[in-house]
Amino acid sequence: MPDDEGENVTVTEPDVTVVIGAYEGMPYLVECLASVEAQTLDPARVEVVAVDDGSTDGTGEYLEEFAARAPMAVTVIRQRNSGGPSGPRNVGLARATGRYVFFLDADDRLGPEALQRMVAVADRAGTDVVLGRVEGVNRGAPKSMWHKSLDRTDVFSSHIKYTLSAQKLFRRALLERHGMRFDESLFTGEDALFTMEAYLRADGVSVVADHTCYYLVGRDDGKHVTKGGGYALRFDSARSLMRLIADLVPAGERRDLLMVRPFVVTLLPQFGPRWLKDSEEVRRHKLELAKPLMDAYWSAGVSRLLKVHERLRLHLVAAGRPDLLTDVVKFLRADKQAAALLEKGGRHLYLVYPHFRDRKAGVPDEVYRAGEREARPFLGWVEQPAGSLLRRAVRKARQALPAARDLNRDDRTAAA
Known part of the structure; x- marks a missing residue:
């Protein structure tokens, strides 16, 4: 111009x-x-x-x-x-x-x-x-x-x-x-x-x-x-991101997929190893801050997308069970490997973290069930119907995982 x-x-x-x-x-x-x-x-x-x-x-x-x-x-x-x-x-x-x-x-x-x-x-x-x-x-x-x-x-x-x-x-x-x-x-x-x-x-x-x-x-x-910043700021961050996702994405699989991010990356670390160092007052406050988020955004769809130890901890947060949560975090902090339990003819695989099938705890079996990706590394996991190959795979898994075999024998009457 x-x-x-x-x-x-x-x-x-x-x-x-x-x-x-x-x-x-x-x-x-x-x-x-x-x-x-x-x-x-x-x-x-x-x-x-x-x-x-x-x-x-x-x-x-x-x-x-x-x-x-x-x-x-x-x-x-x-x-x-x-x-x-x-x-x-x-x-x-x-x-x-x-x-x-x-x-x-x-x-x-x-x-x-x-x-x-x-x-x-x-x-x-x-x-x-x-x-x-x-x-x-x-x-x-x-x-x-x-x-x-x-x-x-x-x-x-x-x-x-x-x-x-x-x-x-x-x-x-x-x-x-x-x-x-x-x-x-x-x-x-x-x-x-x-x-x-x-x-x-x-x-x-x-x-x-x-x-x-x-x-x-x-x-x-x-x-x-x-x-920088204290733990309360992390809950503020999670709340804002969850609200944005809920506002812009209709309820369903796509929203569930995105909700994994704030639940796992922002919220879950507050219930990891640092939980063991928190005072009772801080633990109580964290559960209070988490409750409205769990009530509003935690869903079966999000739960299914998580690994067992992630799902279990968030389930216990949603249920307000700090006593059980502490046991799970201690187990993870000790870097223990959860035993694997195959059932339903090898079609269901459960990872035996603390309080699995503990009637007093009352945590549903489904919380401990491994998804397809998490199940793949375990011997004996197959996705086909039962058959000779399946039976051989299950037998190998039970031989390789004695803890799972013993649990399967002791709790046979409670198996699904």
Whole structure:
């Protein structure tokens, strides 16, 4: 369009805005910004919006130094500390002008060619979200979704529900169309809520599995944001994610599939080894916090998708049985192998965790029944009707698992 002097001026929007929320980011910020500067995408097609969230360690000054020399457009915003990562991300998102937005944490770094590769696949496939392979540095990283690159998938037919961090490429039009922002009332799990909503609203998701696009860095000082917060915040996170899934996905198999994520990843760890260290008051409070979630969202459909030890613990949480739960957690903490019990001609396999067929405990047999995937490693498990092969397999299983054989003999009258 012509300017005031009649010359033609071409106005182009960047391909991608890199939003960096930074709090006490030094010295990790140095490598973070170096990884941005080293990207192979044309610097004219990249903009950086960096928000210093009240740092006192020189983070803001270093961001301004970077802005003065960087080959791409850099905007630095300095503000008082907001208390969490959501505020800086929202401020950065409000200033973004790129077709896509990528959220980069100040203590992490981009892989070589990351932006170029992710933008290319989004443009080629027309997808709204792109996941680039993540590698951990001095910390763990998600793995199950990187087996194969996918031009187009969704949250129901892949493992992407197990990576809900914000470090992904999002089409900005999607975020603006739905008014999506990070929930500033949450101090943990805010990125899970944002990313799950994006998955559910997206017109397709792409996965770049054959190239490391992001390095998730474990800080030596232990100050990584995901490590903070008390247990009550985890229940807040689970509640918000469960509510979002229930609001956007009708009841049924697809909802059950997604509910596995908050139940197993967010809620269940509160009833793992740390339960044994909790005081009676904390245990009581955890069960109080869990009760409305179990009442509203725990279902037979979700239960069937879990492993036996996961299902058993959550069943006991739902039933309000801390005494039985403690026994199960102690068993797991001791790294014991549950005996396997074959019945119904080899068609049913039960894993004998504590209180199996204990009449006083009253836990239904179905809670202990292994699903197809969990049953496969056990000798004697077959999916065909009974036959000679089946009988040989059952005999081998009983020989290999004496604990299961003895239990089968002693409880024969109670067998289903």
